[in-house]
Amino acid sequence: MNTTRRQAREWAIQMLTAADLNPPSDISAFIAGQWEQLCGLEEEFGGPAKAKGSLKRFAEERVIGVLTNLDELDGILAPLLENWDLYRLGTVERAVLRMGLWELVHSDVPAPVVINEAIDLVNWFSGPKSRTIVNGVLDKYAKGR
Numbered sequence: 028m029n030t031t032r033r034q035a036r037e038w039a040i041q042m043l044t045a046a047d048l049n050p051p052s053d054i055s056a057f058i059a060g061q062w063e064q065l066c067g068l069e070e071e072f073g074g075p076a077k078a079k080g081s082l083k084r085f086a087e088e089r090v091i092g093v094l095t096n097l098d099e100l101d102g103i104l105a106p107l108l109e110n111w112d113l114y115r116l117g118t119v120e121r122a123v124l125r126m127g128l129w130e131l132v133h134s135d136v137p138a139p140v141v142i143n144e145a146i147d148l149v150n151w152f153s154g155p156k157s158r159t160i161v162n163g164v165l166d167k168y169a170k171g172r
Contacts, residue, residue, distance in 0.1 A: 031082075032144075035089075036144055036148060037151070039087075039126060040119070041065065043090060043094075043122035044118050044152075045057075047122055058090060092134075100129055101113055104164065107164045107167050108164060119152045120149060124145070124160075124164055127141050127165045131165065131172075138165075142162060142165045142166055142169065145162075146158045
């Protein structure tokens with residue numbers, strides 16, 4: 028299997044979901060532990076080769092970026108949700124929104140790419156109904172900046 032940025036984003040979402048459920052005190056140790064778990068699952072189920080190189084850095088950049096900017100991201104997300112509490116969302120939806128917003132704010136990835144990737148990720152990890160909120164929130168932010 029050819030590893031892509033999409034796969035790196037999937038790894039990042041898996042890590043961010045775990046961090047949301049059990050917030051780490053040491054981000055570096057947390058990421059190292061997550062790589063061990065992900066690589067173990069890949070070996071067990073015959074998945075792709077271990078994460079390495081630029082795609083590993085790509086995933087880690089997103090995880091570190093979201094976790095170190097969590098207050099900023101949540102402060103931006105809360106008003107975009109309009110009468111909905113961030114913590115009423117599912118864990119996956121929250122992780123996807125945070126990572127998508129981080130990419131919109133802190134990376135050079137074009138907004139349409141960020142939004143499309145976020146929709147694909149939430150479809151994969153959650154369900155088609157979640158795509159509506161992810162699309163709406165990220166699109167509203169992208170249009171308003």
